Amino acid sequence: MDFFFCLPILFGCKTTVKPDGDQIPRVCPRCNNAAVISAKSRDWFEICFVPLIPMSSKHIWTCSICQWSMRVEAGGWEPTPVGQAGPPPAGYYPPNWQQAHYPPANQYQYQPQTPSYGPPQVQQQVPKY
Numbered sequence: 001m002d003f004f005f006c007l008p009i010l011f012g013c014k015t016t017v018k019p020d021g022d023q024i025p026r027v028c029p030r031c032n033n034a035a036v037i038s039a040k041s042r043d044w045f046e047i048c049f050v051p052l053i054p055m056s057s058k059h060i061w062t063c064s065i066c067q068w069s070m071r072v073e074a075g076g077w078e079p080t081p082v083g084q085a086g087p088p089p090a091g092y093y094p095p096n097w098q099q100a101h102y103p104p105a106n107q108y109q110y111q112p113q114t115p116s117y118g119p120p121q122v123q124q125q126v127p128k129y
């Protein structure tokens with residue numbers, strides 16, 4: 001004797017991001033705004049749009065302005081805290097102050113290895129008379 005209940009159950013996954021850790025604003029490497037905070041990203045298994053079962057979670061850096069995000073790696077690169085970068089004393093801007101807003105070291109940036117498409121080899125075609 002079998003009963004089958006055909007209920008419209010909707011499954012899905014949802015990712016929530018909550019601020020986590022020190023909420024020191026950091027400089028975003030993409031948009032250079034001090035809007036990067038550390039957060040915890042957690043995937044939820046949801047049924048009928050209700051997140052029920054917590055799944056994997058990870059710590060991320062996320063920018064609230066441009067939505068840039070990066071996984072926090074222990075001992076890895078992290079965005080520059082605003083407190084270390086400035087602000088400079090009022091009325092005085094040292095020439096190298098902007099260096100604090102440079103993008104991070106390129107060791108964690110994805111650099112596509114595209115083959116160099118140089119100009120085509122122009123062959124000197126000597127017209128024959």
Ligand SMILES: [Zn+2]
Binds near residue numbers: 032063
């Ligand atoms: Zn940003």
